[in-house]
Amino acid sequence: MKKNDFILIGIILVLAVSFIGYHFLKGKDESAEVVITVDGKAYGTYDLAADQTININGTNTLVIQDGQADMKDADCPDKLCVHQKAISRDGESIICLPNKIVVTIEGGKKSELDAVAK
Ligand SMILES: [Zn+2]
Incomplete structure (x- = not known):
């Protein structure tokens, strides 16, 4: 795997975590x-x-x-x-x-x- 692949995976992970976090917090508000x-x-x-x-x-x-x-x-x-x-x-x-x-x-x-x- 190239270095860029790791960066891409990292970005996807960050997006996934923030997406889940957003929904978790939103769920709490509601x-x-x-x-x-x-x-x-x-x-x-x-x-x-x-x-x-x-x-x-x-x-x-x-x-x-x-x-x-x-x-x-x-x-x-x-x-x-x-x-x-x-x-x-x-x-x-x-x-x-x-x-x-x-x-x-x-x-x-x-x-x-x-x-x-x-
Ligand atoms: Zn009844």
Whole structure:
């Protein structure tokens, strides 16, 4: 290999590292929050980036893991909230009608659809 090849590889490495670093920092800025309301009142706000299990009023269990919030368990009869998909994007929500619980994602990455719409 010639000297120029090493320089080229070096430049590519620097670019790759700064690219990854940029996205890492950007991701931190856009860290989303999980906002829980019960019966229309604020119950709590949680960091979507921190893995945790939240017991809501002893009726619902919300698990935050890998940047997603998922209703794992609930005592409501229909279990519709448990069957809802895990949420991770701004504006997405899980609703438990019988227990009047609403879990919403605020902030963070906008969905592709929003970017096109705006
Ligand atoms: Zn439910």
